Amino acid sequence: MDCNTPKRTDFAHPPSQILFIATYLKKHLDIHVEILDLAQKINLENREKKLNDYLSIYDDFKFFGVSCYSSSLYLDSIFLGNTIRKLYPNSCIFVGGRHPSIYPNDFSYPESPFDYIFAGEAEVELYKLLKKLFINFKRPIKPKIINCEPLSVNEFVNIDWSLAESLDYIKNPNPNIYVFFPLFLSRGCSFRCNFCQDPNNNLTKCYRTVRRLPLNEALNAILSINQRFRDRKNLFYVVSISDPLFGNYDFRIKLYKELIKKAPEQYYGAQTRLDLFKPDKEITYIKKLKFMIEFGMDGGCEKMLKILNKTRQPNKYLRQIVYASKKLDENQIFHSINTIIGHPGETNKTLSQTIEFLRALVRNKHYLLPHIFRYGWWPGSETYDNMKKYETKYGTKFFFKEWWKFENQKYTALLLNPSNEVNFIDITYNFRDFHLDLFKTISKNRIGQREDMKEIRQKYFFIITMAINNMKHYPATFLKDVREKFPHLFDLN
Numbered sequence: 171m172d173c174n175t176p177k178r179t180d181f182a183h184p185p186s187q188i189l190f191i192a193t194y195l196k197k198h199l200d201i202h203v204e205i206l207d208l209a210q211k212i213n214l215e216n217r218e219k220k221l222n223d224y225l226s227i228y229d230d231f232k233f234f235g236v237s238c239y240s241s242s243l244y245l246d247s248i249f250l251g252n253t254i255r256k257l258y259p260n261s262c263i264f265v266g267g268r269h270p271s272i273y274p275n276d277f278s279y280p281e282s283p284f285d286y287i288f289a290g291e292a293e294v295e296l297y298k299l300l301k302k303l304f305i306n307f308k309r310p311i312k313p314k315i316i317n318c319e320p321l322s323v324n325e326f327v328n329i330d331w332s333l334a335e336s337l338d339y340i341k342n343p344n345p346n347i348y349v350f351f352p353l354f355l356s357r358g359c360s361f362r363c364n365f366c367q368d369p370n371n372n373l374t375k376c377y378r379t380v381r382r383l384p385l386n387e388a389l390n391a392i393l394s395i396n397q398r399f400r401d402r403k404n405l406f407y408v409v410s411i412s413d414p415l416f417g418n419y420d421f422r423i424k425l426y427k428e429l430i431k432k433a434p435e436q437y438y439g440a441q442t443r444l445d446l447f448k449p450d451k452e453i454t455y456i457k458k459l460k461f462m463i464e465f466g467m468d469g470g471c472e473k474m475l476k477i478l479n480k481t482r483q484p485n486k487y488l489r490q491i492v493y494a495s496k497k498l499d500e501n502q503i504f505h506s507i508n509t510i511i512g513h514p515g516e517t518n519k520t521l522s523q524t525i526e527f528l529r530a531l532v533r534n535k536h537y538l539l540p541h542i543f544r545y546g547w548w549p550g551s552e553t554y555d556n557m558k559k560y561e562t563k564y565g566t567k568f569f570f571k572e573w574w575k576f577e578n579q580k581y582t583a584l585l586l587n588p589s590n591e592v593n594f595i596d597i598t599y600n601f602r603d604f605h606l607d608l609f610k611t612i613s614k615n616r617i618g619q620r621e622d623m624k625e626i627r628q629k630y631f632f633i634i635t636m637a638i639n640n641m642k643h644y645p646a647t648f649l650k651d652v653r654e655k656f657p658h659l660f661d662l663n
């Protein structure tokens with residue numbers, strides 16, 4: 171690799187949720203919308219000053235919206251709301267996203283900077299509210315919660331990508347950054363995996379209701395990215411189909427055929443469930459595209475698959491994974507398989523079964539990248555809403571019930587003892603060992619050499635090298651931080 175070869179060591183995801191809202195507003199109202207992606211800037215030192223400088227040019231703006239798309243952004247969202255309120259005391263500030271959809275009351279308290287809190291998909295309700303406020307601008311005395319119904323398919327809009335032009339990594343493309351344009355050809359998921367969705371949680375109704383774009387509109391959504399960005403110098407991007415499930419089989423086959431005809435040179439990524447994927451039929455088309463596919467396997471053994479409510483036929487499901495991965499590898503298709511460790515119910519036996527399964531899966535593979543995630547107990551999930559059940563059944567201990575209200579959320583979401591016999595310290599070591607074990611095997615296997623997908627080979631290489639380097643020190647650094655912040659947890663274990 172010479173020094174002019176891009177190193178591609180960073181990833182960027184334009185904020186699709188805000189782009190959807192902005193597109194909808196622009197389409198239906200005569201309004202100027204500007205999008206700021208502060209996610210990368212907000213972690214910087216001196217963030218208060220930097221945020222102030224960054225936001226100080228918006229004194230012409232009356233309305234500000236903050237997206238709290240994951241619970242781990244709760245404190246950052248409040249901080250951002252307060253900064254805006256101090257700079258622009260008379261403005262109207264909205265907040266929406268996954269966390270406000272589940273716990274809107276977390277944003278409604280005396281002195282809250284927010285005027286309106288949106289629970290659910292907010293396009294239509296925000297539009298209606300703005301129309302009223304344009305005629306009569308009045309801030310409510312206390313924060314007002316607006317519950318939104320799931321959007322119907324005819325209310326869907328395709329993102330207007332001109333709105334993304336203000337993002338730093340689009341304005342000044344950096345050849346070292348992979349940009350993933352998240353695209354949604356559907357919304358909602360009919361499955362009920364316990365770590366993901368709680369069927370009894372009303373506020374997540376939007377996430378449970380499946381709605382799909384018709385094929386021609388789905389295709390337009392994909393091609394519109396190409397039309398705008400294809401010839402942009404230094405912009406390396408992947409069209410990343412981020413739906414919870416990537417359509418149904420018939421839809422996928424038709425879409426592959428169209429993509430082969432209309433835009434085969436483009437990189438694509440999509441995620442779906444392994445038990446919905448038909449390797450023998452789909453691979454014929456996928457291999458003609460520069461396509462990466464990601465599967466949420468989530469449980470690596472029968473017992474955990476049942477606890478996660480991932481499937482009713484765990485044995486068959488695991489066999490399907492083995493078969494699909496073999497076929498994908500033989501056909502030189504880059505694929506990743508995600509596994510979660512440390513969910514309530516995890517035992518020493520399930521951990522060793524999972525690593526055995528994964529070891530066998532990566533053996534002699536060149537195109538498979540396993541992703542191991544440490545379980546975080548996200549609100550809105552069955553596991554979160556039924557902690558008592560897990561405490562009684564497995565001896566699980568959850569340490570910080572409202573973990574998102576603590577500083578250091580990167581730890582607090584992970585701090586639980588999954589069962590009587592496995593605690594969070596064990597999971598920390600297992601997390602390291604799983605990575606080192608699998609990634610060392612993969613690096614020896616030699617990563618796939620597809621000539622037309624060199625950038626992806628580079629990405630795999632980068633992820634694996636970084637993980638091997640970082641993971642060696644992971645337990646020491648993670649546990650040191652936890653010990654400093656929460657020493658009492660070590661007395662309990």
Ligand code: B12
Pocket residue numbers: 183184185186187188190191209234235236237238239240241242243264265266267268269271288290291292293296352354365366367412413414546548549550
């Ligand atoms: C794409 C994605 C990502 C991308 C990019 C996210 C982005 N768009 O910027 C990346 C890869 C960066 C990512 C990272 C993470 N993600 Co993520 N991600 C998703 C995913 C697949 C789609 C989100 C999305 O764009 N949905 C589509 C839009 C249209 O829907 P929406 O987000 O709900 O937005 C609507 C409303 O919420 C509302 N709304 C949203 N923002 C705003 C703002 C205002 C002002 C208003 C009025 C309304 C409003 O209106 C929107 C339009 O209808 C979801 C799963 C899913 N399928 O939803 C997980 C999901 C959101 N992620 C999740 C998690 C946990 C994470 C990580 C913490 C993972 C990790 N361990 O690192 C990180 C968070 C990083 C961080 N900084 O904290 C969880 C959140 C769970 C929770 N209770 O918080 C989800 C739900 C997955 C899951 N089931 O576990 N993620």
Ligand code: SF4
Pocket residue numbers: 359360361362363366367414415443466
């Ligand atoms: S993990 Fe995937 S399949 Fe399961 S409920 Fe969530 S989005 Fe659906």
